[in-house]
Amino acid sequence: MNWQAPGSPAELRAEAQAARQDALNMIVGAGLGHIGGDFSALDIVTVLYGAILRVDPANPRATDRDRFIMSKGHATGALYVTLARRGFFATEELRTFAKPLSRLGGHPDRTKLPGVEANTGPLGHGLPVAVGAALAAKLSGQTYRSFVLTGDGELQEGSNWEAAMTAAHNKLDNLVVTVDRNHLQQGDRTENTMALESLAAKWAAFGFEVVHVDGHDHKALLEVYSHVPVREGKPTVVIARTTKGKGVSFMEDGAAWHHKVPSAAECAAALRELQTS
Amino acid sequence: MEKLFDCRDAFAATLEALAEQDPRVVVVCNDSVGSSKLSGFKQRFADRLVNVGIAEQNMIGVAAGLANGGKIPFVCGASCFLTGRALEQIKADLAYAKANVKLCGMSSGMAYGELGPTHHSIEDLAWTRAIADLAVVVPSDPIETREAVKFAHAYTGPVFLRLSRMGVPAVHTEDYQFAFGKADELRAGHDVTLIANGTLVTRCLQAAQRLGDGGISARVLNMHSVRPLDDAAVVAAARETGALVTVEEHTTRGGLGGAVAEAVVQGAPVPMAILGVPGVFAPTGSAEFLLDHFGMSVDGIVQAARGVIARKEPRQKAAV
Numbered sequence: 180m181n182w183q184a185p186g187s188p189a190e191l192r193a194e195a196q197a198a199r200q201d202a203l204n205m206i207v208g209a210g211l212g213h214i215g216g217d218f219s220a221l222d223i224v225t226v227l228y229g230a231i232l233r234v235d236p237a238n239p240r241a242t243d244r245d246r247f248i249m250s251k252g253h254a255t256g257a258l259y260v261t262l263a264r265r266g267f268f269a270t271e272e273l274r275t276f277a278k279p280l281s282r283l284g285g286h287p288d289r290t291k292l293p294g295v296e297a298n299t300g301p302l303g304h305g306l307p308v309a310v311g312a313a314l315a316a317k318l319s320g321q322t323y324r325s326f327v328l329t330g331d332g333e334l335q336e337g338s339n340w341e342a343a344m345t346a347a348h349n350k351l352d353n354l355v356v357t358v359d360r361n362h363l364q365q366g367d368r369t370e371n372t373m374a375l376e377s378l379a380a381k382w383a384a385f386g387f388e389v390v391h392v393d394g395h396d397h398k399a400l401l402e403v404y405s406h407v408p409v410r411e412g413k414p415t416v417v418i419a420r421t422t423k424g425k426g427v428s429f430m431e432d433g434a435a436w437h438h439k440v441p442s443a444a445e446c447a448a449a450l451r452e453l454q455t456s
Numbered sequence: 457m458e459k460l461f462d463c464r465d466a467f468a469a470t471l472e473a474l475a476e477q478d479p480r481v482v483v484v485c486n487d488s489v490g491s492s493k494l495s496g497f498k499q500r501f502a503d504r505l506v507n508v509g510i511a512e513q514n515m516i517g518v519a520a521g522l523a524n525g526g527k528i529p530f531v532c533g534a535s536c537f538l539t540g541r542a543l544e545q546i547k548a549d550l551a552y553a554k555a556n557v558k559l560c561g562m563s564s565g566m567a568y569g570e571l572g573p574t575h576h577s578i579e580d581l582a583w584t585r586a587i588a589d590l591a592v593v594v595p596s597d598p599i600e601t602r603e604a605v606k607f608a609h610a611y612t613g614p615v616f617l618r619l620s621r622m623g624v625p626a627v628h629t630e631d632y633q634f635a636f637g638k639a640d641e642l643r644a645g646h647d648v649t650l651i652a653n654g655t656l657v658t659r660c661l662q663a664a665q666r667l668g669d670g671g672i673s674a675r676v677l678n679m680h681s682v683r684p685l686d687d688a689a690v691v692a693a694a695r696e697t698g699a700l701v702t703v704e705e706h707t708t709r710g711g712l713g714g715a716v717a718e719a720v721v722q723g724a725p726v727p728m729a730i731l732g733v734p735g736v737f738a739p740t741g742s743a744e745f746l747l748d749h750f751g752m753s754v755d756g757i758v759q760a761a762r763g764v765i766a767r768k769e770p771r772q773k774a775a776v
Contacts (some may be wrong), residue, residue: 187692242526290554296524301544307514308549311521311529314506315694318482319526341514349506 180361186230188398194264195225195397199426201260201273207446209277212284216437218257219361219394220328223419224249224261226400227326243323246312247296250305251330251359253438254285257284258295267294283391287376298337303336303403305329306356310342313354313414324353324407332364335373340385343414347386352408356387359394361423365437381419387416394419427452459531460623464562466598467619468493470605471710473582475501480528482610484519486512492532492562506525512537516545516557523555528609534568535561535577535618550614552592558608559616565705566595566733567621567747574735584616585683588708589706591615591636592683597626603634611636620705622655622743627678637681645675648761649693652703653679654745656752660703663757668673674761685715699764700728703752705743708732708737725730727759727767740746 198221206212224247228234230444231246237366249258256276263270270339282291286300297308309327316323329339346354360378362369369375379389387407388409400419409414424430424435427449470751475481475497482504489498491509500506506522508515512533516532519529525647531538532583537563537772539546550557563646593615595601595607627642634640643664657678664674669771675697676691681743694700700720702713713730720728731752738746747753 246524288552288553297520298548301548302514304517304545304549308521308524310514310524311518311523313521314518315522315527317524318522321525325521332653338511338513338517341508341511342517342520344511345508345514345518432747 187419188372188401191226191397191401193231195222196453198225198260198264200450201264201270202256203275203446203449203453205260205442206256207259207385207441208274210254210439210440212279212440213253213438214431215363215433215442216251216330218360218425218430219256219421219423220251222395222397222425223328223357223359223400224257226397226404228261228265230401231404232326233323234294236368237296239267245320245323246296246309246325247285248299248305248327250299250327250334251302252299255285258287262292262294268449300318302330302333302403303338306330306339307342308349309354309356310346313346313351314349316353317349317351318331324355326355326357328359330364331358331360331375332360332369332372334358334375334454340430341402343382343385343387346414352410352412353416354414355407356405358416358418359421360418361421362425363423363432363437364432367434382416386413388413390415390417392417392419394421396423426456457624458578460625462621462623462721463595463598463601464493464612464621465621466473467560467605468496470602472497472500474606474609475504478528478609480526482506482522482527484508484515484522484529484531486510486515486533486537488562491534492560495530501539505602508514509633509645512541513571514543517555517566520549520553520555523557528556528558530558530560531561534575535564535580536575539577539580539583546584546590547587551587554589554613556612557614559614559621562618562620564618564619566738566746569741569743569746572740576738578611578705578707581682581704581706581712582714585715589613592618593636594618594653594679594680596654596678597624597628599626599628599630599632600634603632604680604694607634607636609662618654620655624655625658627657627661631732634680637684637686638640640678640680641684641687642678643674643676645673647673648699648701648765649675649677649697650701650757650761651679651690651693651712653712655705655738657668658755659752659757662754663761666754666758667761672765677713679705680713681717685719687719687723690716690719694720694724694726698726698768699728701731701760701764702728703731703757705747706732727764729764731760
């Protein structure tokens with residue numbers, strides 16, 4: 180593959196903008212997808228796969244690989260374009276997204292697509308699985324880390340808090356939870372639907388070391404993820420301030436773009452914006 | 457009086473033996489060390505017992521993650537909570553993802569008798585057998601329990617083992633060979649077939665004996681594998697004996713009887729009776745009382761067998 184590690188924040192930003200264009204084309208081609216959540220998460224996922232995760236596309240099930248679990252499975256677009264660009268499968272295959280018999284369904288399937296770690300889609304599933312993977316490393320004396328990206332609305336599922344207790348109880352400092360805190364869920368703002376605040380205090384009370392970061396600042400993300408665990412013996416949560424639909428002005432911070440598909444004109448305008456910003 | 461066994465003892469002993477040989481074996485439980493008979497395991501392999509507390513959804517997810525990390529988790533909890541509370545996790549995290557996790561549903565059926573319908577697990581076969589790629593196995597005695605646990609360990613993929621705490625006699629001998637997905641014929645017969653699994657296999661054998669005393673030749677199939685079901689053995693039984701009775705410690709909707717009916721209707725329709733809990737919440741009583749109450753006594757099974765034989769077409773009846 181031609182992939183080269185984008186070392187600098189500027190290179191990571193360029194990579195994320197290119198990935199957004201791939202995601203946009205993929206979703207417009209399929210006529211479905213979750214573009215708002217994909218764009219919210221893409222800078223985080225790009226930094227992780229670009230500069231942090233110890234993964235090898237040539238050996239996607241290597242026992243000592245870092246795990247990344249996309250708990251907000253509807254944002255599988257962000258995962259697919261990142262895995263493809265990273266070399267887990269050909270970028271041409273992105274064109275098959277959601278088409279009959281494609282390996283790239285509307286939610287990720289680890290039994291079909293290399294690089295996928297968990298079959299997510301129903302919410303509140305990723306964190307328990309990530310906790311189990313982190314626990315397995317501890318039990319075997321392996322050094323891999325377990326990363327999981329959750330939505331913020333998703334934290335309304337109680338299973339997350341069951342898993343949070345397990346992580347702290349077992350001192351899983353090889354676990355890094357990132358919350359894509361864009362304040363929007365499918366129908367409305369999170370705080371209007373079922374308030375999550377004080378979110379940082381909740382995680383701290385559950386025994387996590389809490390880090391705040393701008394989820395679209397590649398330098399800051401790089402800095403945070405390069406220094407985990409923040410505290411030995413404690414799991415880390417990174418609360419990433421994000422904007423749903425980030426990168427396309429008319430999509431930003433709008434609940435409507437949770438799963439709306441851009442028209443041809445909107446797609447062209449969005450691509451222009453992503454290419455020039 | 458025949459010696460009765462609590463199959464959880466065979467389960468625990470086998471699990472400890474496997475853990476001894478295979479460092480990948482771990483246990484995940486929901487504060488169920490005692491009720492799953494895991495005290496010995498905990499004593500010998502303390503660091504390989506993950507107790508997540510009272511949190512079944514998390515328990516299944518954690519097990520999926522442990523499997524992702526190369527472990528072979530045996531997840532132990534009361535079957536009613538293990539399945540009902542975490543069904544979506546069983547579907548998505550385990551079955552759909554083909555995670556190598558072994559679910560061990562303890563005290564299934566009406567084992568918790570007097571504790572009432574909240575603790576009865578009489579829907580678990582219907583729920584689990586509806587899920588693709590999940591093996592569903594119900595052993596009938598300590599020897600079969602031991603073999604089923606060994607099978608689950610050797611098999612790659614998710615398995616649901618449905619275990620009981622109700623005392624049962626041994627129906628198999630030491631040399632028993634467990635064959636996943638294959639009916640275990642315990643008695644030959646040509647007038648009617650009794651199909652059961654778990655705690656009710658013994659009662660079916662006793663009913664077959666009594667039918668034999670009355671001149672009726674009853675075949676008995678121990679259908680330990682509910683998914684995949686041995687369709688061929690069911691259809692052969694229907695063709696060769698002309699009438700079937702299924703008996704299960706489960707609701708009559710969608711469990712073993714449902715699975716057998718699906719095979720019979722599509723393969724060789726014959727008169728059939730489904731004995732179980734008939735779509736109601738059980739009244740108060742012990743497991744043994746409730747089995748009798750719902751017609752799963754030896755007498756009840758004999759009557760049901762006579763009933764289906766009476767419903768055979770005249771030509772078939774003449775053959776009896």
